[in-house]
Amino acid sequence: MRLILNRRTDYAIRALVALAHDGSRRSAQRIGQTMAIPATFVGPVMADLTRAGLVHGIPGPTGGYCLARDAHSIVLRDVIEAIEPSDGPELCSLADRSCDPSAQCALHPIWGAASAAYLDTFGSVTLASLAASDAATRQGGFR
Helix, strand or coil: CCCCCCCHHHHHHHHHHHHHHHHCEECCCHHHHHHCCHHHHHHHHHHHHHHHHHEECCCCCCCEEECCCCCCCEEEEHHHHHHCCCCCCCCCCCCCCEEEEEECCCCCHHHHHHHHHHHHHCCCCCCCHHHHHHHHCCCCCCC
């Protein structure tokens, strides 16, 4: 079983960790360089995070990005939902038929429990704790 976050979500988490390290404002270029995010992704990812209310963008040559909320109040689930919004309940399948809330398969309650556990786990990890762990183990970002 593979649990995979898309590349854009990975970059969003990296960018937020960079901002959470010291709480200072950083340019998009500095975020990209520090956290190994390709330049073509930094702007769009930061725009998504701004729309989600996770960062503030300050325009201009001396501008940049800073966290919009305290790093202790941002959880990974917030980031995932900002970048990978759900289209509704996850669907599972058993054999050759798909199920939905009105016609559930035998796997549906198990799939629902696994999905809830996945979201609960990401809902319990704060950006502050992730940044502290990153600083302790990787001094300077993801590599």
